């Protein structure tokens with residue numbers, strides 16, 4: 001069955017998957033959503049005997065229906081290869097519930113690699129299919145992890161350029177070092193004086209700038225997005241929820257049909273939305289537990305039905321979740337409004353005008369699959385230490401937010417359903433916060449000495465992604481004001 005993609009903000013757009021990937025954002029500023037969510041056409045038992053790559057094909061073929069089998073399989077093979085440090089690609093670890101789904105075994109050691117390893121291949125294939133001759137300029141806002149994963153994915157990919165904006169004072173030292181040492185003639189990295197929301201809003205504004213689009217076209221360029229607003233990010237993320245369930249079945253940790261819960265450390269709402277799509281495809285997921293840090297706009301939303309970004313932006317030790325405008329929530333809002341672009345558009349106007357919106361009671365009822373809570377900085381640090389002392393297992397700060405929220409959830413509900421905590425980054429990426437949570441004495445060490453200590457206490461080898469940047473030279477040192485993003489882009493492209 002062919003799946004077309006509609007905009008969340010108007011009824012009249014309908015495009016094929018490859019066009020949606022190329023465009024990133026719909027012309028009306030809305031996000032592309034599949035007109036319906038396809039059901040899995042293989043049983044979970046069958047899927048439990050397959051490799052990650054095979055499961056990826058079985059899931060993605062149902063969404064990306066205008067890609068041929070050969071195109072899709074080529075993209076998958078190129079993406080999920082030895083860039084990952086385990087053949088399983090996304091292992092589920094732990095001997096009992098809660099399990100951890102480790103999504104950080106890719107090139108840049110955060111879960112963004114799961115989708116950004118394949119997005120460049122999908123995009124190049126989509127460009128060929130649609131006879132696009134322009135160079136594609138990937139414009140990306142990052143809270144730290146997307147930037148590096150997108151840079152690594154697109155570096156030296158012919159026919160593309162990639163420009164990444166990150167909040168100069170809002171990422172971890174390792175995250176910044178990873179980005180500013182990026183090689184590749186087609187890569188540009190810019191720190192902005194502002195926070196992630198400023199970067200994301202700036203990028204969205206550039207996308208809907210008609211004048212700029214015309215100037216770009218005249219020079220043979222067009223924009224696309226590597227942010228999770230691109231459906232080409234979301235679809236590959238559905239795969240690992242299916243695969244996680246399949247692995248639990250395969251290891252006899254659960255019985256056929258048994259429901260599981262998932263806990264997702266959430267920022268832009270892309271990861272957890274992919275879990276929701278997996279549930280709607282037929283994976284027996286009961287509760288989707290949405291974990292926030294002190295920027296708890298989503299927790300408030302789930303408990304009150306009001307989304308309100310008018311609050312102080314807090315810098316936390318889980319910077320990739322320091323977000324007050326969770327872009328992908330729009331896809332859920334559209335859906336709980338009964339797939340109504342009109343209702344969604346009305347709420348999004350309210351969000352940009354007032355910084356808030358209220359959903360109706362009927363919409364609120366549709367959120368029953370979700371549970372939201374948040375973890376403070378103290379709770380986050382405590383759970384890192386607790387898990388390390390109990391099992392010798394070291395988790396990063398984002399995963400720790402999820403683990404702390406899971407603890408609150410079980411205390412709240414007494415629910416004993418087996419649970420998977422989605423582990424989104426390697427502890428090496430946030431070494432200082434992780435090590436000082438375990439023992440305050442480590443704070444005296446330098447960033448790289450901390451890394452060596454972490455290796456000793458965790459018995460996990462320092463990943464390549466970290467070794468690479470120890471001595472790498474800084475290649476990008478561009479800084480700009482948040483209202484200078486357009487000018488900066490034009491300079492880079494020489495227009």
Ligand SMILES: *Cc1c(COP(=O)(O)O)cnc(C)c1O
Pocket residue numbers: 110111112145146228265266267268269270271272320321398399424425
């Ligand atoms: C991006 C990111 C998140 C948040 O994911 P969303 O899809 O934006 O909700 C959580 N943890 C880490 C480590 C990330 O990089």
